[in-house]
Amino acid sequence: MSLLKNKIVFISGASSGIGMACARSFAHEGATLILAGRRKEKLEQLASELKEKFNSETKILTFDVQNNHEVKEAFNSLPEDWKNVDILINSAGLAQGMHKLQEGNTDDWDVMINTNIKGLLYLTREVLPYMVKRESGHIINLGSTAGHDVYPSGNVYCATKFAVNAISQSLRIDVLDKSIKVSSVDPGMVETEFSIVRFSGDVERAKNVYRGVDPLTAEDVADAILYCATRPKHVNINEIILTPVAQAQSNFVVRKTT
């Protein structure tokens, strides 16, 4: 199957987790990929893996989504025909720290707000005018259950994901007359580097987040994203919320004790 042959797919946060899983599943469907992230070596490794396995054509863009200047420069460095992105997957995002607000680290807040909200906006702002011009395209944002229900000490991270939820809904209206699709894929507990990053490399604490739960994998989420991207032309998937079977929403999780 080559459901996405000749489609240009731009993936932010492609050097790890859900972004990387998307790169693999979209490459499997024949997509041409723009792999964006901060870690050049990881992206290069991924690009050669995709070339070898699927003969994928890729371009690598190394930049920090927090920096609007870098985002603009990176996007503008693409050859003109590569700027006609068919699908933008905004998967760059992170949690940093988990404290009561009164004890929160404001540098952590800046990183989360600048990456999850502003970074997503900066990149979308570059890609979207080309979609508008062609009256065709698909933006897929990585939301979270944390954008639907808050949880203790989730404060700023949850706020960023509520913002992504609002941006997806509002953007869908803004491009309604341009035949552009906007989807939000909102997972609950996914075991990636997410919690290791959140807890500054504390692997034990990160593992504990998923204790007694069979969590989602990055591939599970990539599968939902691929589903959104492969519907017929007239179908838009507005939102997918997916959780492990053991999770109902942010605050309701059952853990096996054995």
Ligand code: 8X3
């Ligand atoms: C990740 C979901 O609940 O681990 O976006 O913060 S949660």
